[in-house]
Amino acid sequence: MILSTSATGKELHAAISIKESRPWTYKAILCVDPYHHMLATSAFSGRIPSNLTNCPELRVMDFIQNKLIGNIPVELGSLRKLEKLYIGENNLTGGIPPSLGNISSLQVLNLGLNNFVGNIPDEIGRLQRLSFFHVGANNLSGMIPYSLYNISALSTFSILLNQLNGTLPDNIGLTLPNLRFLSMSVNKFFGSIPVSLSNASRLETIDLSYNKLVGQVPTDLGNLLDLQWLGVGQNNLGSNNSKDLDFLTSLKNCTKLEILEFSSNNFGGSLPNSIRNLSMQLSKLYLNDNQLSGIIPTAFENFINLTILNMANNLFTGSIPAYFMKFQKLGGLFLGGNRLSGHIPSSIGDLTQLVVLYLSRNNLEGSIPSSLGNCKYLQSLEISTNNLGGVIPISHFPQILVLSLAQNSLNGTLPVEVGNLKNIFYLDVSENNLSGEIPRTISDCLTLENLYLQGNSFQGTLPPSWASLRGLQYLDLSRNNLSGTIPKDLQNLSLLYLNLSFNNLEGEVPTEGVFRNASGISVTGNKKLCGGILELQLQACDIKVKKRGKSHALKLTVIIVCGILCFLLSSLFLVLYWRRKSKKKSSSTLSNTELISKYIKETEIVDQEEMIIAVKVLNLQQKGASKSFIAECNVLRNIRHRNLVKTLTCCASIDYKGNEFKAIVFEFMANGSLENWLHPNIDNENQSRNLNLLQRLIIAIDVASALHYLHEYCKRPIIHCDLKPSNVLLDNDMIAHVSDFGLARLLSATNDVSQNQTSTVGIKGSIGYAAPEYGAGGVKEGDVYSYGILVLEMFTGRRPTDKMFKDGFNLHNFVRMALPERLVQIVDPKTFPQEK
Template identity: 50%
Template structure:
């Protein structure tokens, strides 16, 4: 009985234990369920406060699925509690207090929305938060004074680009784990507190506020940053900071890459210790009241890429050590009191794309070494100095330069004829000097000029008649010189508001609005005689010229006027100042509505970029940095586009290497937007948006693309191979002018590389795109210009047949190349794009009449056969059998001109849409 009694007691105890455990389990489960329910209700309260959800992100926030599966919500795997809310979705509305119920929250990022009102103070009590980001909204209020105590675990504090006011809380020093502090673009005021306990700081962005009181101790906080050994970025520009830049700036982390203190009230010298910041890449000191000399030690900053000092009171000579900064891309010393000569050592800065030394007291001659900087492509501004002597004769090196301003100096002698080789020039300003003699005839090559100002010189002779034919010239100022003879009446001369000829007493003729005297009969005869003497050699020269010069002259001449180029100052600002926030705003948060294209390396978005009250339509190429090779592609494209400038290449506006709202690396390229999309879209339109290119339009595009490749292969300082030419990389502007883009695979060639085939293998993994890549690449051959020729040949065949090289009909030995080659010339009508055979007559389509008209139109048929034969030759399997792009460009241009001439007066079936 004792044994039975004992066993009964044990069983009862076990039952009680199981019941207790079960009860505890029920309580724990009940607690978890209640906690989950609290999180769910908090999220639904937030949804209720959002008044506008254009992307319908919150449509997934409903009871049909667990809230951990809602878009933008991240939960802990064990407890299923909300730990993160990342959203970039253009939400409009306010932030509810119920979000403070998300007690497990570690990461909250509402950047890039349109949230308004104040952040509820209860949210500042979520002590578990590591990331607190409300970047780029419309939030108001101030940060709580005890922020550092209630959010001690913060690693990221980002409330930039809102409407916050008040001081930066002194308690911020308690957030000892803080790595990123970004409060720029608000209305914060007062002194910046000490940051000495924030040893982990990497990025500090305080720009565009009202911080500082214009007093000498405003920058004391900089001293407190010397212990932040990982500091990479310090931005305090556009505030009210006064005083001197502390010597302690030289003791900041040697990891510092970006230092921006511009647009403040700082004075005094550049601290000598600045030379210690050996990894500095961007240095902005402009628009302050700095004085003294530019220290020679500045040459120690050999990683510097952008150096801006404009708008200060620096005096003395520019140190020759500036030539040590061989990585410089942008150098701007404008609007100071610098004197002495321009150092010839600047010629070592072979990466410069922009040089501005204007508005100083510089003397002496312009060094030939500076004019020899072939990398210059944005602008060269030496205006408003005391420069003397003749202009260097080597201007022809600057083939990629967009603007030259040497006005208001004391330069003398002739205008160098070599300037005619600067074929990308859009602005040429030489006013206010002592230049003399005639305007050289070589300037007739500057067909892209928009602004030409030669006023207030001693120039003489006749006004060149070739200026009539400059299609983009919108401002011509020749006033106060000694020009004589008859004034032209066409082109820019037909608009009296676009030209200025005052102060030239011996001019006659012109349009009536100029009120000039009538030219005498003798004058007119002499003018015609001189014109004939000029025309004969010019026409002869044009007939003899092949290659690039011919292409550029004719292609420029065939187009209508375009808008004025962005002023140099705006171009500079764009190059330097576009941030992730700017691009996010420009593209409406990289919305799907603005997505133009997507590929393995990234996506392209349409956007509107705002700068200085101007809006520019742009295409933003965002790199997918998760994809292997994307970052390398970004660098290749930057390097290539920095070195080239041609009207048939897509024009890069700027680039951006930054971080997004979540702190991830972000890289993007910003281009001019091409309103007519890609050639791919025109050759293979979808049913919803049918469109077609006529024969002349296709031939114009072929000429444009050939011109671009000819330039890359033969007219760059170092030849460039595109490596990925295809219709989707040929973009069309409003006038259907073609622009070659996407240089992500581009390669620079050594001088020894030519068009001939190489049997050497290469480890470079250039594949291009299937169907367009040269066959030798698949066998490991070196990259060469003949590879681009092959791709162009395929593109040319596709343009006029309407068939992709990957069309399903091409199997076995049948390729697009063989398909065309086997049909020429007798069976042309069988291979040409049917869209080119459509004849419209009184609103009806007659295929029979179209075919009949096609076969009897010799000029059109001859043109098509000739063009397709070029495509066949270029796409030959053996590189040695292909043509050079120089020859291709010249022949296509010749065919286009013959076609235009022969079809005049004939039915326009194949020439107009």
């Protein structure tokens, strides 16, 4: 830092020149040059010193683009000769001090790009010499002091990016006749645009966008011959009729107009032919997000200097004009969200400066023109939701960053050249007709963050080398034909969302990374997946049973079905060993052998390997248990249906204590009983289980299918007699299987109950589910009654034995009273999970 002095009278001035690049903290060193300037560079940090009043001759204070913090010292108001105050683009806070209104000599006040709050003080309106006022990009609020609109010297009035509100004065163009730059965008102003703006004849920029203005755009803005930028977008202007765009006709005199922005309003009708008279200098035209209709007029072909043309999200019809090829400077073309049809013209490829092409959500057809490969600067291509076919010409877009081709009819494979897209971070080819394997070269797209391949026919296994995609955050591979296991590399990525649902994946689901977050992943519809975190509610991965040693000892894992009296069954080898030791006569043959002709000897169970089973062991101390066992075996031997629990064998023997032992071995149902899903135990580790509406509907259909089979398609009709949620079991695919036929009845050919082949254990059915028809002989109807109660319980979440049901009030009355107006009120709220 070099300091020098020069004396003029009694005043001492110092010249400052910053030579050092290292940060320097300002410490109230008063440095002014002979022209009364305080200079600054980005090296300044700290606070603005309050003792600047020691420099009463200071005229220019320039601390723009520094790292200053704290408030503006109120003492600055005593610098009565200060003409220019530049303290924008810092980290200053607090409010604008009213004392600045005392600096009557102030011509430039630049406070923009800070963190100022509060109102603009009324005192600022006293600065009648002020020509440049910039407080944009702060957090200011309240209304603009009307005194500020009366500073006739103002040429720049910039208050954009704040929270200011109010209406614009009707006479603003008269009170601010020297205004050149007016920027009030991104605030909360309401009301109409004053007609008097046309009286500020020197205006070059009008930016009123992102407010709440209403009404029509004044039609005499054509008087502003120097107008270069007119921005009224993102308001509520217009009334969706043909006269909304009349203001465009008046702009024919604005020959310097370069930017015209009237997007996101309520403008309707078609574009007037007078639009051809707009300035040939027009470079940016934004008319997107309105209700404009008709074809794209030929009048546009005059705008050869266009760099951005945004017509997206309107009602335009017809084809994309071929004359667009004349826009050789065009960098952004946005036509998406209309009703355009026909082919994408190959002449689009002549726009060699094109960077962004947005054609999504139209009715375009044909193929993607290979001529787009001439657009060497193309970085974003979005043509999703059209009727395009053919293959993906990925090799033509080596510089692409965003490629969205979703919801078309593209076919073929995802080309291996996808690996050449070194800079791509967004790739969406979902909902097409793509097939083949996902190319392994996709792992070369190191910058990829979003990858959407869902809704195609991709097959094969997942590429093993996902680990290189360190930036990948969103991955959707759902609804394909992918197989194999889930690569463990996926859990090492930075994924926030992963959807692998409805494929043919199998094996264990990882538990780290994104797989720890149940709301961030989906693996539904993969029937052979297991493991994972508890919230996924997948079946446990198989615990394989194997022989061990010369003694052929077998460790058999037996899982007990909830709601049925069960226990862990010991190895039957041990049973045989105990019987030999005690020298008791084996009694492994039932007296009613004809009723269990499918009986498999105990030793045959031992030979089964790698099988998880469920065992129902009967409590033979209960009256009628043996007859129930015989009845159940008799029923189960002749039935086979996908919605009935599969019986592996019936067993009868002597246990290690010499007591009679009877058991039925079933196929294991991984997801337990419907009872546990509808009414999870608060102490159960699976209490987070829940059934959505579709799952409940499918289960109801499954159970109905089982009953229909039992009643109508068995050689001898079978009546279950005890249908309830605890007797409906769910496999690993959530398919329902009806179980427990201990109370079942066989009907004769004449539909009479076969008394000699039925269980006689107590009253048929369970309280709440048993129907009066059982006593009246209508046994089929009894099953139907029980089924109806089960369905009501499934969708209301209430048991028929709920304590609220008493004195003749029951579950079906509860539902009947709610129909139809209050149906939503009685449906189990867990049926429709709330979004997080």
